[in-house]
């Protein structure tokens with residue numbers, strides 16, 4: 001199937017009340033895990049490449065992802081994750097990405113809106129959709145006073161103003177999640193009231209970054225092979241499910257795949273010290289990542305929605 005835009009996938013998701021995963025890739029095996037899972041689950045999917053991934057894999061990685069994505073039958077969008085500049089987004093457009101994120105969330109809101117609008121103008125001219133972000137990702141405690149959370153998290157009024165003036169298609173919101181394997185002690189607090197307030201003012205699909213579940217069983221296996229990881233924690237599946245009913249349509253996952261990859265490679269080295277065939281090291285890691293993507297597609301509700 002030909003690639004589709006991010007908005008094609010996410011508008012259908014928001015209408016249908018389900019979420020779609022954006023999974024980060026850095027190589028062939030991760031890309032295969034994502035796309036094979038999508039095919040087997042009959043699910044739309046977004047394959048995300050960060051600037052770091054592009055620096056690591058260059059045009060070769062882009063070619064792998066584009067070629068493989070065009071061969072599957074389910075809808076796939078190729079997305080630039082956390083694009084840091086206009087130039088970076090233009091490069092992704094030239095590569096043939098069908099979705100770009102311009103992340104100026106660390107700038108003041110006026111600069112953010114202005115820089116996002118520039119990218120929107122260029123991307124929309126070639127039929128590509130745009131994600132933007134307002135607010136700062138980071139864990140907050142449930143008991144913090146509203147003014148403290150407001151200083152970090154996405155303000156509903158500001159989100160509405162931002163979307164109206166930037167023209168972006170979907171919005172990454174700061175609602176308590178954070179990137180990586182350490183998202184706060186215990187079950188991280190997700191500000192569901194805030195998601196609902198934003199969604200009441202912003203009809204566009206909303207995006208949850210930092211959504212990995214960081215499964216405890218994987219963390220234990222990682223540590224059992226000598227890996228070091230203390231007090232890791234991720235977003236509870238029930239929080240993701242609830243967030244989808246509240247307006248989240250795009251759910252970003254990178255850490256879970258990295259953790260699965262590293263854990264299985266460590267296990268192979270530990271249990272088979274004589275093994276040095278890359279296929280026997282990376283193949284099992286690919287299987288584990290594929291199982292994780294499939295399970296998440298069930299949680300998000302995108303399975304069967306292709």
Ligand code: G3H
Pocket residue numbers: 024050051052053081082179254255
């Ligand atoms: O949000 C960040 C993603 O996990 C990508 O991370 O920049 O290390 O590739 P990266």
Ligand code: 13P
Pocket residue numbers: 024081082178179180181208209210211212213252253254255256
């Ligand atoms: P995780 O670190 O929770 O996987 O989040 C990834 C992400 O948000 C990529 O943009």
Ligand code: ZN
Pocket residue numbers: 082179209210252
């Ligand atoms: Zn992110």
